[in-house]
Structure formats: structure tokens, C-alpha cells
Amino acid sequence: xxxxxxxxxxxxxxxxxxxxxxxxxxxxxxxxxxxxxxxxxxxxxxxxxxxxxxxxxxxxxxxxxxxxxxxxxxxxxxxxxxxxxxxxxxxxxxxxxxxxxxxxxxxxxxxxxxxxxxxxxxxxxxxxxxxxxxxxxxxxxxxxxxxxxxxxxxxxxxxxxxxxxxxxxxxxxxxxxxxxxxxxxxxxxxxxxxxxxxxxxxxxxxxxxxxxxxxxxxxxxxxxxxxxxxxxxxxxxxxxxxxxxxxxxxxxxxxxxxxxxxxxxxxxxxxxx
Numbered sequence: 001x002x003x004x005x006x007x008x009x010x011x012x013x014x015x016x017x018x019x020x021x022x023x024x025x026x027x028x029x030x031x032x033x034x035x036x037x038x039x040x041x042x043x044x045x046x047x048x049x050x051x052x053x054x055x056x057x058x059x060x061x062x063x064x065x066x067x068x069x070x071x072x073x074x075x076x077x078x079x080x081x082x083x084x085x086x087x088x089x090x091x092x093x094x095x096x097x098x099x100x101x102x103x104x105x106x107x108x109x110x111x112x113x114x115x116x117x118x119x120x121x122x123x124x125x126x127x128x129x130x131x132x133x134x135x136x137x138x139x140x141x142x143x144x145x146x147x148x149x150x151x152x153x154x155x156x157x158x159x160x161x162x163x164x165x166x167x168x169x170x171x172x173x174x175x176x177x178x179x180x181x182x183x184x185x186x187x188x189x190x191x192x193x194x195x196x197x198x199x200x201x202x203x204x205x206x207x208x209x210x211x212x213x214x215x216x217x218x219x220x221x222x223x224x225x226x227x228x229x230x231x232x233x234x235x236x237x238x239x240x241x242x243x244x245x246x247x248x249x250x251x252x253x254x255x256x257x258x259x260x261x262x263x264x265x266x267x268x269x270x271x272x273x
Contacts, residue, residue: 001075003028003076003236004028004030004066004071004073004075006063006067006077006078006113007078008052008079008080010031010047012180012181013225014175014228015029015031016218017225018078018228018229019042020047021229027266028048028071029048030049030050031050032050032051032081042202049108050242055106057110057254060111064115067247069133075126075236076113076125076126077112077125077126079129082108082126084145085185085186085189085193086144086186086190086194087190087194087205089200091194093193094143100145100148101147101148104149105147105155105224108155112159116163119173122164123170126168127159127170128232129152130173131153131156131173132172132176133174133255135152135153136153136251137255138256138270139270139273140270141201141208145186153172161237169235171235171243172243173247174245176225176248176250177223177250178224178225178227178228179222179224180249189273221248228247231247
């Protein structure tokens with residue numbers, strides 16, 4: 001079977017590394033990014049690339065139609081696009097929360113629903129949904145991101161039930177800290193949308209969000225993107241892919257705590273992270 005895959009959010013990090021790895025290992029990869037400069041850069045690196053902002057329904061439709069014109073089939077989609085919006089829940093406006101959901105959740109849903117229509121006709125397909133360890137547990141000052149990833153969890157759990165015996169596999173990927181531009185981009189979002197708020201958490205923001213970035217990037221829990229790619233390969237190539245993949249030690253530890261600890265005890269642990 002010819003295997004092609006559409007990957008969103010390929011400008012850097014996990015999407016970028018996954019696109020290049022699969023391209024070098026026999027897949028027809030359709031990478032995508034929402035900025036023209038990133039599209040041109042990725043094209044110069046030898047990838048097939050689409051300009052795709054997942055919040056734009058027509059762009060999604062046009063990209064999928066073009067892939068079908070080229071290949072006649074769509075084997076897989078990796079819904080990787082997303083960003084983090086830091087800030088305490090009380091400091092996040094509804095407008096900013098909606099922006100978080102537009103990319104992380106509604107964009108994912110739109111691409112998923114359009115892809116399912118194609119996959120139902122062909123009788124098979126794989127959709128990989130990039131959630132997070134923060135779709136399993138919550139951390140302070142990550143409420144908008146937590147909520148968007150929890151929403152993905154509920155959507156995927158339902159989709160698995162609805163797509164049983166269709167040949168379409170839904171795989172949820174729960175990733176912990178990985179070296180990428182994620183924290184850098186999240187910090188930018190903090191300054192854009194929260195920094196000027198007269199917050200009771202002002203001092204804690206300095207310590208928790210702005211003062212530990214470099215240290216977190218160097219801690220033993222932060223891994224390289226290959227830990228994710230390994231599970232992406234399994235999800236794409238296994239006859240029976242797992243419904244869920246944990247990436248990084250942090251995800252295994254916190255996911256395990258969520259299953260075995262009481263809410264009160266888990267809250268005390270998470271409060272210290």
C-alpha cells in the first residue's frame with residue numbers, strides 16, 4: 001500500500017523532525033505550515049509543502065483535494081499544529097481562550113472530520129492526534145492549553161468508539177517536554193496577551209513562567225523529538241496501532257499518578273511542579 005501523510009505544524013520542532021524523518025524513510029510526506037516563509041524554507045529542504053492554517057476551513061479542503069488529485073488516497077494525517085497560551089485562568093480573556101481552541105482543538109477537529117470522509121470511502125486510514133501530558137493532568141498557569149488538550153482527549157475517545165471496525169484508526173499521542181520552540185513561542189503569547197494584566201500572580205509569573213525556561217530545557221525530563229517519532233512510526237505501521245502513546249518519562253510518571261492517586265494527593269504533587 002502506498003503510504004502518504006499530511007502533517008500540520010511543520011515549521012519547527014516535532015512536526016519538522018517527523019516530516020523529514022518520514023520523507024527519508026519512504027513516505028510521501030505533505031508537510032504544512034501557516035507562514036509563507038516557512039513554506040518556502042521547507043520546500044528548499046526538499047519537502048512537499050502546503051500553506052495551511054488549520055483555522056481556515058477552505059484551506060484544509062483545498063489541501064486535501066490536492067492530495068487526492070496527486071495520490072488518489074490519503075493514508076494518514078498527523079494533527080500536530082498547536083501552541084501554548086500561558087497565564088492563570090483568571091488572567092485569560094475569553095477571546096484569548098477562543099484563540100487557543102481555534103488552533104489546538106477546532107482546527108484539529110476540522111481536519112479530522114474532512115479526512116474521515118475521505119478515509120471512509122477508501123476503507124482505511126490513520127489519524128494521529130497530538131495531545132499532551134497536559135491532556136492527562138493539569139498544571140498551574142497552563143489552563144488554556146490544558147483545556148484545549150483535555151478537549152482533544154474527549155474527542156479522540158469518542159472517535160475511537162464511532163470508528164470501530166471501519167479500518168480508520170485514531171491514535172492519541174501524549175507528549176511531555178521535548179526540545180523545540182514551544183516554550184519560546186508560549187512566552188511570546190504570554191507577553192502578547194497576559195503580561196500587561198494587573199495580576200495577583202505577577203511575581204509567580206516571573207519565577208514559574210519567565211525565570212525557569214533555560215533550566216527546563218536542560219532538565220532530565222526534556223527529550224529530543226525522536227521519542228515521539230518512534231511512536232509515530234508504530235502508529236503508522238503496526239497492524240494494530242495503540243489507541244494511545246505516551247512520550248517521555250514525564251508523561252509516563254504523571255499519567256501513572258493520574259490513574260492511581262487520589263485527586264487531593266495528585267493536586268499536592270502538581271502544585272509543586
